[in-house]
Every structure is written in structure tokens, then in C-alpha cells.
Amino acid sequence: MSPYEHDDDAGDDRTLPPEVIQPPVDKRVDSELAFHIEMRTRELIAQGIRPDEARRQAAERFGNLDQVAAELRRLERQTDRTVRRTRYVAELMHDWRFALRMIARRRTFAAVAIGTLALGIGAATAIYSVVDTVLLRPLPFDAPDRIAAVWITQPSIASDPVLSWLANATPMGSQEYNALRQNAKTLRDVAMWTPRSITLTTDNGPERLEGIRVTSSLLPALRVRPALGRGFTPGEDALGGPHVAMVSWEAWTTRYGADSSLVGRSVTLDGAPWTIIGVLPPGLRIDRTTAAPAFWVPALQDTYDIPERRNRSYRTVARLAPGTTFAAATQEAAAIVRSVSGDTTVSTRVEQWQHDQGRDARGPLLLLLAAVGLLLLIACVNVAILQLGEAAGRAREMTTRAALGAGSGRLVRQLLVESVAIAFAGAILGTGLAWAMMRGLISAAPARLPGMDAVALDGRVLAFTVACATLTGLLFGIAPAVVASRTGTASLVRLGAGQSGRGTRQLQRALIASQLALSMALLVEAALLGRSLRALSTVDPGFRATGLVALSVALPSTYEDAQLSTFTLEGVRRLAEVPGVQRASASQQVPFLGGASSSPLQLDAPAGGSPPAARHTQQRYVLPGYFETLGIRLLAGRSFSAADRAGSEPVAIMSQAEVQRDFGGESPLGRRVKHQNIWRRVVGVVADVKYRGLAREDEATVYIPFEQYGAGWPTFVVRGGDVATIEPALKAIIRDLEPRATLLQTVALPTVIEKSYAPERYRTVIVTVFGVMAALLSAVGLYGVSVRSAARRTREIGIRLALGGTTSRVVRLLVGDAMSGVAVGLALGMPAALITGRIVRPYLFAVAPTDPLSFGVVAVLLVVVTAAASFLPARLAGRANPAVVLRGE
Amino acid sequence: MSDRLRGTLELLVLRTLAWGPRHGYAIARWLQDTTSAALHVEDGSLYPALYRMEQRGWIESDWRRSELDRPAKFYRLTAAGRRQLKKETSEWRAFVDAVAIVLEPSQ
Numbered sequence: 001m002s003p004y005e006h007d008d009d010a011g012d013d014r015t016l017p018p019e020v021i022q023p024p025v026d027k028r029v030d031s032e033l034a035f036h037i038e039m040r041t042r043e044l045i046a047q048g049i050r051p052d053e054a055r056r057q058a059a060e061r062f063g064n065l066d067q068v069a070a071e072l073r074r075l076e077r078q079t080d081r082t083v084r085r086t087r088y089v090a091e092l093m094h095d096w097r098f099a100l101r102m103i104a105r106r107r108t109f110a111a112v113a114i115g116t117l118a119l120g121i122g123a124a125t126a127i128y129s130v131v132d133t134v135l136l137r138p139l140p141f142d143a144p145d146r147i148a149a150v151w152i153t154q155p156s157i158a159s160d161p162v163l164s165w166l167a168n169a170t171p172m173g174s175q176e177y178n179a180l181r182q183n184a185k186t187l188r189d190v191a192m193w194t195p196r197s198i199t200l201t202t203d204n205g206p207e208r209l210e211g212i213r214v215t216s217s218l219l220p221a222l223r224v225r226p227a228l229g230r231g232f233t234p235g236e237d238a239l240g241g242p243h244v245a246m247v248s249w250e251a252w253t254t255r256y257g258a259d260s261s262l263v264g265r266s267v268t269l270d271g272a273p274w275t276i277i278g279v280l281p282p283g284l285r286i287d288r289t290t291a292a293p294a295f296w297v298p299a300l301q302d303t304y305d306i307p308e309r310r311n312r313s314y315r316t317v318a319r320l321a322p323g324t325t326f327a328a329a330t331q332e333a334a335a336i337v338r339s340v341s342g343d344t345t346v347s348t349r350v351e352q353w354q355h356d357q358g359r360d361a362r363g364p365l366l367l368l369l370a371a372v373g374l375l376l377l378i379a380c381v382n383v384a385i386l387q388l389g390e391a392a393g394r395a396r397e398m399t400t401r402a403a404l405g406a407g408s409g410r411l412v413r414q415l416l417v418e419s420v421a422i423a424f425a426g427a428i429l430g431t432g433l434a435w436a437m438m439r440g441l442i443s444a445a446p447a448r449l450p451g452m453d454a455v456a457l458d459g460r461v462l463a464f465t466v467a468c469a470t471l472t473g474l475l476f477g478i479a480p481a482v483v484a485s486r487t488g489t490a491s492l493v494r495l496g497a498g499q500s501g502r503g504t505r506q507l508q509r510a511l512i513a514s515q516l517a518l519s520m521a522l523l524v525e526a527a528l529l530g531r532s533l534r535a536l537s538t539v540d541p542g543f544r545a546t547g548l549v550a551l552s553v554a555l556p557s558t559y560e561d562a563q564l565s566t567f568t569l570e571g572v573r574r575l576a577e578v579p580g581v582q583r584a585s586a587s588q589q590v591p592f593l594g595g596a597s598s599s600p601l602q603l604d605a606p607a608g609g610s611p612p613a614a615r616h617t618q619q620r621y622v623l624p625g626y627f628e629t630l631g632i633r634l635l636a637g638r639s640f641s642a643a644d645r646a647g648s649e650p651v652a653i654m655s656q657a658e659v660q661r662d663f664g665g666e667s668p669l670g671r672r673v674k675h676q677n678i679w680r681r682v683v684g685v686v687a688d689v690k691y692r693g694l695a696r697e698d699e700a701t702v703y704i705p706f707e708q709y710g711a712g713w714p715t716f717v718v719r720g721g722d723v724a725t726i727e728p729a730l731k732a733i734i735r736d737l738e739p740r741a742t743l744l745q746t747v748a749l750p751t752v753i754e755k756s757y758a759p760e761r762y763r764t765v766i767v768t769v770f771g772v773m774a775a776l777l778s779a780v781g782l783y784g785v786s787v788r789s790a791a792r793r794t795r796e797i798g799i800r801l802a803l804g805g806t807t808s809r810v811v812r813l814l815v816g817d818a819m820s821g822v823a824v825g826l827a828l829g830m831p832a833a834l835i836t837g838r839i840v841r842p843y844l845f846a847v848a849p850t851d852p853l854s855f856g857v858v859a860v861l862l863v864v865v866t867a868a869a870s871f872l873p874a875r876l877a878g879r880a881n882p883a884v885v886l887r888g889e
Numbered sequence: 890m891s892d893r894l895r896g897t898l899e900l901l902v903l904r905t906l907a908w909g910p911r912h913g914y915a916i917a918r919w920l921q922d923t924t925s926a927a928l929h930v931e932d933g934s935l936y937p938a939l940y941r942m943e944q945r946g947w948i949e950s951d952w953r954r955s956e957l958d959r960p961a962k963f964y965r966l967t968a969a970g971r972r973q974l975k976k977e978t979s980e981w982r983a984f985v986d987a988v989a990i991v992l993e994p995s996q
Binding site for chain 1: 912937940943957959961962
């Protein structure tokens with residue numbers, strides 16, 4: 001039973017105040033027994049016995065006082081424990097019921113508070129669901145924390161703009177693979193894989209599908225067994241190995257109707273027959289950033305893969321041997337790779353596969369998590385502000401309850417329970433919101449977030465939400481509760497009468513200032529990212545993307561160089577004839593489509609000097625008209641023409657960055673360069689083109705006529721005309737020239753460029769949305785406070801108006817009051833924003849983290865928003881009729 | 890103290906409190922008066938009995954002002970205590986009857 005609940009019996013005037021009820025156990029027992037002895041002594045004295053004799057007799061009649069007292073203490077402690085427990089539970093239940101009643105009674109407050117928290121908790125949950133899936137949730141393999149990703153690192157090439165991308169993560173080749181398998185004691189089941197698209201030919205014609213090449217050790221390394229049939233065996237993943245393939249569960253069910261007789265049958269992959277030997281288990285993903293491959297084929301079957309070629313194109317995973325660490329494995333692997341490659345500058349990076357997968361995503365995701373954390377904090381502060389305002393209005397209730405025997409500790413707990421109840425209501429609403437936001441996050445997400453398609457609101461995420469709700473409830477509940485406990489209930493009484501509450505108002509002001517500071521930090525972050533995005537999107541790519549369409553084609557692997565040239569030239573010629581098309585050309589690589597391709601470029605010796613060392617240079621194989629079609633400016637010399645054929649003089653055109661790097665900016669025209677063992681004469685210089693992203697530095701590039709090099713599959717580029725006519729035209733050309741060819745993709749280049757900075761846009765949009773939410777929440781908080789402050793000062797305002805004050809002066813007074821808090825908030829926001837600026841720095845392009853424009857715009861925005869929020873209630877107060885105001889109360 | 894005596898003591902305490910709340914000394918006095926000291930228990934043995942009964946939920950206590958004008962611990966019967974009293978009284982009667990039949994067989 002709680003101390004302030006009394007039944008009729010105990011409610012009489014002899015009942016003592018609650019503090020007396022529960023002194024410590026020892027005292028209680030002692031005083032009860034002392035009382036007994038005292039009473040007995042008095043009785044004996046009343047019978048005429050001398051006091052000291054009476055005392056002795058009383059003690060004697062009692063028996064062994066110490067023994068009894070010890071027994072009673074033991075019993076009483078037992079009782080205390082049970083009583084405390086049951087009382088605690090009963091009080092908590094009572095508090096919950098009471099909290100729900102109070103919330104139901106104060107609907108506006110509750111709605112605003114719950115809405116605010118739903119926003120904060122919802123956003124936090126949505127972001128966390130992504131963070132959890134991408135970074136935290138263990139991979140769905142046995143003992144996933146012991147699966148290692150192994151990369152070669154080459155710090156020596158980090159400064160080379162062309163090769164720097166290889167510095168931290170160079171794939172492996174069969175040379176390293178064999179050495180690791182034979183010698184590494186710290187790594188077991190070393191396995192390699194690489195994605196590879198595959199053409200499946202069925203009765204319906206050829207079709208391009210995702211495939212993967214894996215070593216026979218991959219499934220054992222992951223401890224995965226085929227669902228049907230068998231996996232690859234050692235010996236199958238070797239030069240000239242048999243044409244055996246596995247099919248994914250998904251492809252097996254959708255394409256082959258889950259027909260188990262597929263195992264043992266033959267399918268046509270890349271124009272050759274392959275025997276299906278097994279079906280993989282459902283949901284198996286190796287690379288979580290791409291679509292699951294439909295067909296698995298053995299790795300290391302091509303001459304390209306033989307160790308002597310030293311080609312490195314495989315990603316590597318392995319099992320960490322029992323009892324070893326990633327650090328030990330890194331050292332051993334590095335030593336092995338060094339000795340087998342003879343290159344002492346290389347090292348290795350061996351880390352948990354999951355960490356490796358989340359490597360690129362971690363920074364941006366943590367950035368978003370930090371942003372949403374700020375938003376949640378702002379929501380908390382906002383509710384604390386509202387709650388504080390409410391506390392003032394509830395003084396009468398608090399006083400009554402204190403008078404009825406509730407201690408201040410009890411009142412604090414009651415307030416905290418109310419806060420947590422509000423937080424949970426917010427969390428329930430927020431979970432719904434989170435689900436919607438999560439769908440949005442997923443659908444708008446740029447590609448390449450590992451595991452993004454598996455994001456869901458599951459138990460782990462909901463546990464986070466519950467933790468969030470409890471924490472926020474305590475967080476925003478603590479301020480009002482502390483006010484109640486520190487100043488005691490007496491001050492609550494005064495506060496309610498509107499006499500003082502200075503402490504409360506100061507706390508409120510401090511909260512508003514900190515809320516504005518946090519909002520400013522978040523908004524500055526958004527502004528910086530926005531400015532950076534703008535700078536990025538307006539970078540000149542070096543060609544005119546508008547109106548350009550690219551179409552890439554896959555050709556049979558058996559094609560000869562001459563056939564390739566014929567097909568490509570004829571394709572360009574016929575595409576140029578399509579109505580509406582102004583120009584057409586082709587290249588093996590078009591900007592923003594396709595990765596890097598480089599090889600060392602040797603320069604001839606300048607007059608009277610020795611030849612400089614060959615340096616890695618990006619290479620592009622282009623058809624005549626390529627520069628003209630893309631709109632790449634010719635800076636010197638001539639462009640390629642139809643005369644630059646297979647048999648004619650080998651020529652090359654340099655990019656400006658190449659000329660800067662290798663020729664010191666002097667004209668290279670007429671100089672000779674050796675590329676892939678052929679000396680070529682330099683005939684022209686063209687402007688730099690951003691081939692691999694707008695944010696990248698210009699890369700030294702050499703252009704070579706398509707026909708003078710046995711280049712790979714062509715990508716056609718067309719200026720003018722629309723996709724609807726170009727695509728069928730190319731398909732018709734393919735049908736005429738080479739029915740085995742497939743059109744891989746048709747894309748408009750402006751779209752591709754936009755996609756290239758989609759991750760930047762994505763996070764900018766998210767942070768901006770959070771920033772706007774934060775500003776709105778701040779406005780709501782300030783509005784609430786302004787309304788209350790205007791209401792509290794009605795009498796003062798009435799007097800001012802009655803004494804001849806004008807409405808505008810009253811408004812100025814009230815708004816000025818609020819704005820002084822805003823000024824403090826902005827002053828605090830500056831250092832906070834500088835800190836967030838430092839956090840986002842790695843993600844900024846061409847914008848300093850201290851960008852004055854971003855800071856200025858945000859400050860002005862916040863001033864405008866907060867001024868509006870305090871102006872509205874102030875104007876209402878200023879328009880009040882003084883007579884009415886003064887008569888009231 | 891034998892079990893029977895303890896059971897009897899508890900029954901008597903319940904009986905006492907059936908008339909209203911009182912503190913430990915008042916209970917002791919009443920036991921002394923009404924049983925004419927026939928039970929002859931030490932005052933001290935009353936208290937562990939009271940505490941155990943409180944644990945069992947038969948009685949409950951609070952501190953009130955007493956005759957000495959300082960707080961004393963008052964015990965009173967709970968609903969469970971009332972039921973217990975009823976039950977034990979009838980059990981006691983049955984026991985007494987049974988014993989009576991044995992000791993004084995009807996002639």
C-alpha cells in the first residue's frame with residue numbers, strides 16, 4: 001500500500017506523516033521494544049514499585065531482549081523486502097494508469113509531444129535499420145566473424161592518380177592464390193571469386209545474365225552446401241577444366257520450374273554447352289552490392305588466369321585458422337605475397353569480411369546516423385521544453401498530491417513515468433513512420449549499398465526503437481523532474497501561482513538555446529552537403545552530355561579483330577543514318593560507363609636525353625568521330641579519321657592531363673610513345689574528360705584508333721534522335737550483322753552522370769530533410785514557450801497597455817525577449833556547426849567546412865523561423881483589451 | 890515454545906485484534922489479564938509471533954501517537970486475518986471437543 005493511500009481507519013488525525021512511517025529497521029525494532037519496556041516499567045511503578053526495581057522487573061518479564069531484537073530485525077528485513085517490492089509494483093502500476101489519464105487530459109500537449117517523438121524515433125529507427133543491415137548484422141554464414149576478406153595493398157602507388165584506386169584493395173591472381181593455399185597457416189580454405197556476366201542462349205534467343213566465377217574452395221570456405229547436386233571439385237577450377245556450372249536457387253525456380261532433372265542437363269552459356277552439376281541454396285549471396293548471379297562457373301579456366309600472366313582480378317575470402325587473429329593473418333599473408341610476387345612494397349589487408357563489405361558505406365552511413373541522432377536529441381529537448389511548460393501549469397495538482405503525502409521522489413518518478421509513456425506512444429507511432437521512411441530510403445537508395453535489399457524492421461531494429469524510446473523518455477523527462485525534485489514541491493506551488501518559477505524559465509531558455517544550437521549544427525551540415533552537391537553537379541565533364549545516348553553490345557567470344565572492326569564500323573555507319581541522329585561513333589569505353597583500363601606508356605627520349613620511365617596511363621580505343629560526337633574539344637593537332645586504319649601508321653591522341661604530366665605542358669605533336677609494345681606518333685591533344693566520376697581528378701589518358709588495336713566490345717554513342725528510334729535501329733543492325741550479339745544496355749548519358757553522384761544527392765536529401773524537421777521542431781518548441789510566456793505575463797501586458805503602451809511596443813518586448821534566447825542559441829550553434837563541419841569534411845567537394853555562406857544562410861533561416869514563432873503569440877497578447885485582462889484573475 | 894502454544898498464542902492475538910488496533914504492550918496486557926497468566930509466556934516471545942503474522946498478511950501495522958505521546962507501532966487485523974481467526978477458532982473448537990471426548994468419555 002502506498003504511503004499516501006489511507007483507508008478510512010488510518011485516515012484519522014492520529015495518523016503520522018509519511019516520513020515517520022518508515023525509519024530504518026533497527027530503529028523501528030528498538031523503539032517498539034523500548035516502548036514495551038517503558039510501558040511495563042510505568043505500570044510497575046504505578047503499583048508502587050521503586051523505579052529501578054520496576055525497570056529490572058520489566059526487563060526480566062520480557063526475557064532475552066537482545067535475542068528477541070535480533071530475531072525481529074531479521075524478520076522485519078524480510079518483510080521490508082517483500083513489501084518494498086509489492087509496493088513498488090503497485091505504485092508503478094498506479095503511476096502508469098495515472099500517466100495515461102494525464103496524457104488523455106492534456107490532448108494538445110500530448111499530441112505535439114508524441115508527434116515530435118514519433119518523428120525523431122521514426123527517423124532514427126529507419127536509419128538504424130539500414131545501418132544494422134549493412135554494417136552490423138552478421139553475414140548469414142556459419143561463424144561469419146571468422147571469414148576474412150584478403151586484399152593486396154600497394155601503398156607505393158597511392159599517389160598515382162591512375163592507379164591509386166588499387167592502393168588499398170588490389171584483387172588477387174592465381175599466383176598469390178596458389179601461394180596462400182600452400183603456405184598460409186593462419187588462413188584456411190582460401191577461395192577466390194569474380195563477377196562475370198554470361199550470355200544464356202535459349203530457344204528465345206540470347207540473354208545477358210549475372211554470373212560469377214568461383215574457385216572450388218569457395219563453398220567449403222563459406223560452409224555452404226549445394227541444395228541439389230554437387231559443388232565444384234579441385235581440378236575443375238583449372239586451365240582447360242570441364243564446362244560444368246551451378247545454377248542459383250532463384251534461377252532454378254523461376255527459369256527451370258524447380259525441375260530437379262536440370263542437374264546433369266546441358267545449357268548454352270556464352271555460345272558453348274555447359275553441364276549443370278548443382279543448384280545452390282536459396283538466398284545465397286556472395287556480393288551483396290549486385291544482383292544475385294544466376295550461373296556459377298569454375299574460375300581459373302582461361303589462359304588469362306595462368307600464374308605467369310600475373311593478372312590480378314579475383315576477390316579473395318578465407319577462413320581464419322582457429323586460434324589466430326586477423327593481425328597475424330595479415331602479417332603472414334603479406335610475407336607470402338611479397339615473396340611470390342618479388343615486390344617488397346606490397347602488403348595485405350586481412351579483415352572480417354563484413355567490415356570489408358561495409359568499408360565504403362560505413363562513413364556515409366555513420367554520417368546519417370549522427371544526423372538522425374541530432375534530430376532525435378532535438379526532439380527530446382523540444383518535448384522537455386513543452387513538458388516544463390506543462391509542469392508550471394500542473395503545480396496545483398502537484399501540491400495536492402504532495403499534501404496527500406507523496407514525497408518529491410514519488411513526484412519525480414510520476415513525471416518520469418509520464419515521460420516514458422509519452423515516449424512509448426511516440427515510439428509506436430514512430431515505428432509506423434519508420435516503416436514508411438525505410439521504404440523510401442530503400443527505394444531512393446543508390447546502388448551498391450551491400451545488403452540494402454534485405455533491410456527490414458525486425459526484432460533487432462525494434463529492440464533499438466524500444467531502447468530509443470526509454471532513453472528519450474528519461475532524457476526529456478529528467479529536466480522537469482529535476483526541477484521538481486531540486487526545488488522541492490514548495491517551489492512548484494509558487495510556480496503555479498505564477499509568482500516565481502525563475503529556475504524553470506531559465507532552464508527553459510537554456511533548453512531552447514541548446515535546441516537551436518543543435519538545429520543549427522544539423523542545418524549547417526545540410527547546407528554544406530547541398531552546396532557541395534551543387535558544386536559537384538555543375539562540374540564540366542569535358543564533353544556535352546545533353547542529347548547523347550550510349551548503347552553497349554556484347555559480341556561472341558570467338559570474334560576476330562577484323563570482324564569486330566567490321567561490325568563496329570558498319571554499326572556506326574548505319575546508326576548515323578537513323579532519322580534525327582546527328583552524329584554517331586563508338587568506343588570500347590564511354591565516360592561514366594565502364595571502369596578503369598590502363599597500361600604503362602613509354603615516351604621516346606627527348607632530344608639529347610634518356611627516355612623517362614613508363615607510367616601507367618588510362619587507355620581509350622575510339623572510332624573516328626568520337627571526339628566530335630561527344631563534343632570533346634580538340635586542343636591541338638588533328639582528330640582521328642577513317643584513314644587511321646589497321647594497316648596505316650600507328651597514331652595516338654593525348655589528353656591534356658597526359659601532356660601536363662609527361663610533356664611538361666609542351667606540345668607532344670610529332671613525338672612518339674610506346675603503348676602495348678607499339679610505337680605511335682602523337683597527332684593531337686584533346687581536352688580532359690571525367691571518365692570515372694565528376695569528383696575525380698583529370699587522369700592522364702591516351703586515345704588510340706579502334707581499328708589499330710584489337711579492342712573489346714564496342715559501346716556506340718549517338719547524338720540526336722531519341723532512344724525509341726535508336727534502340728530498334730541498333731537491334732535491327734545486330735540482327736543483320738551478327739545474330740549472336742546482344743544489346744547490353746541503352747542509356748542517356750545525362751542520366752548516367754546524374755546517377756554517378758546519386759549517393760551524394762541521397763545523403764544530402766536525407767540530411768536536409770532532417771535539418772528541416774529540426775528547424776520545424778525548434779519553431780514548435782519556441783512557439784509553445786512564447787504562448788505560455790505571453791499568457792503568464794497577461795497582467796503585466798494589461799498594465800502596460802492600460803498605461804498607454806502600444807501593441808507594437810508590447811510585441812517588440814515579447815519578441816525581443818524570445819530573440820535574446822535565439823541569439824544565445826545561434827552563438828552556441830557556431831562551435832557545434834564547426835564540429836559537424838569537420839565530420840562531413842571528407843564528403844565535401846569544393847566547399848570548405850567553414851563555408852561562410854552556409855553558416856550565414858542557416859543563421860538567417862533560423863532567425864526568421866524563430867521570429868515568426870514568437871511573433872504570433874506576442875501579437876495576440878499585444879492586441880488584448882487591457883480592461884478585460886486586468887479584470888480577469 | 891511448543892507448536893501448540895505458538896498456535897494458541899497466534900489465535901489469541903487475532904482474537905485481541907478483532908476488537909480493534911492496538912500496540913504490542915496492549916496485546917501483552919490483554920493476554921496477561923484474560924488468560925490470568927495461565928499461558929505464562931515471556932513478553933518477548935509475543936513479538937516474533939506478531940512479526941511472523943504480519944509477514945503472513947494476517948495483521949498489518951502502522952505507527953501512531955500513543956498514550957506516551959510518542960509513536961508506537963499499532964497492529965490491526967487484515968481481511969486475511971479475520972478469515973484466519975474464523976478458521977482457527979472453529980479448528981480449536983473441534984480440537985477441544987475431540988480432546989474433551991477422549992479425556993472425559995461420556996458416562
